Amino acid sequence: MLTKGKWLEFLDVMDEMFPDAHCELVxxxxxxxxxxxxxxxxxxxxxxxxxxxxxxxKYKTPQDYLNVEIEELQNDIRSIGLYRNKAKNIQLLCQRLIDEYNGEIPANREALVTLPGVGRKTANVVLSVAFDIPAMAVDTHVERITKRLGLCRWKDSVLEVEETIMKKTPIERWSRAHHQMIFFGRYHCKAQNPQCHICPLLSDCREGQKRLKKGLVKL
DNA sequence: ATCCCGAGGG
DNA sequence: CCCTCTGGAT
Incomplete structure (x- = not known):
């Protein structure tokens, strides 16, 4: 398993590689x-x-999303995958905001995760980015990287991954580390063909060493 | 465990 | 062709 010291070294490397990582969702x-x-x-x-x-x-308020037929909203987001579920969840979510939260997004996790289409990961992103409340969102990149490095076990649930990261990361660094891992996962520690040959963490990475021995890392 | 589900990259 | 992308609901 990766020691806390090695994890903090990883975070320092992230600071060097991605000094101003941030949420890219406009x-x-x-x-x-x-x-x-x-x-x-x-x-x-x-x-x-x-x-x-x-x-x-086109849509500024929750009511705006409710003023169109579901088919029209589906069409507006069709180029994104899972568009039927997402269109339905958006309209259900908007109705709930109007009925229960005065049309505003609530700033606490308990309320957020009850909203249609909003799970723990989405709630943590909203808390952290929109309200500046410390939270660690575990997405596909964060899960893959922490498990490859050996900070977490392969069998760990996303909740266990979240708890481990929070325990081993200074709280003021949670949000930055989250976005840095997204960048790192997107461009270097990719799901397919990870760029282990140019990775500064290769010597400390459990999966990297494994791939090295298998001859999968071309130096 | 399975379904949803188009765009992009390899 | 295949796999993956800041998942969530059943």
Whole structure:
């Protein structure tokens, strides 16, 4: 397993590689961020931004999303995967905001995760980015990287991964580390063909060493 | 465990 | 062709 010291060294490397990593989902308020994050499930954020550019011009308030037929909303987000579920969840979410939260996104996890289409990961993104409340969102990149490095076990649940990262990371660093891991996972520690040959962490990485011995790392 | 589900990269 | 993308609900 990776020691806490090695983990902190990893975070320092992230600071060098991605000094200003930040949320790349384009948004102007908590409501837009929630919609964008909901749309980002199993989808690149570049594609989300392409869709929300027009979407956020057309729909400003929760009521705006309820004033159109579901088919029209589906069409507006069709280029994103899972568009039927996402369109339905957006309208259900908007109705709940109006009925129970005065049309505003609530700033606490318990309320957020009850919203349609909003799970723990999305809630943590909204808390952290929109409200500056410390939270660690575990997405596909964060899970893959922490397990490859050996900070977490392969069998760990996403909740266990979240707890481990929070325990071993200074709280003021949670948000930055989250976005740095997204960049690192997207461009270096990719799901396919990870760039182990140029990775500064190869000597400390459990998966990297494994791939090295298998001859999968071309130096 | 399975379904949803289009765009992009290899 | 295949796999992956800032997951969530059943």
């Amino acid at each position: 948004h102007e308020n908590p409501f837009e961020l929630t919609i964008a994050t909901l749309l980002s499930a199993q989808c690149t954020d570049a594609l989300v931004n392409r869709v929300t550019k027009d979407l956020f011009q």
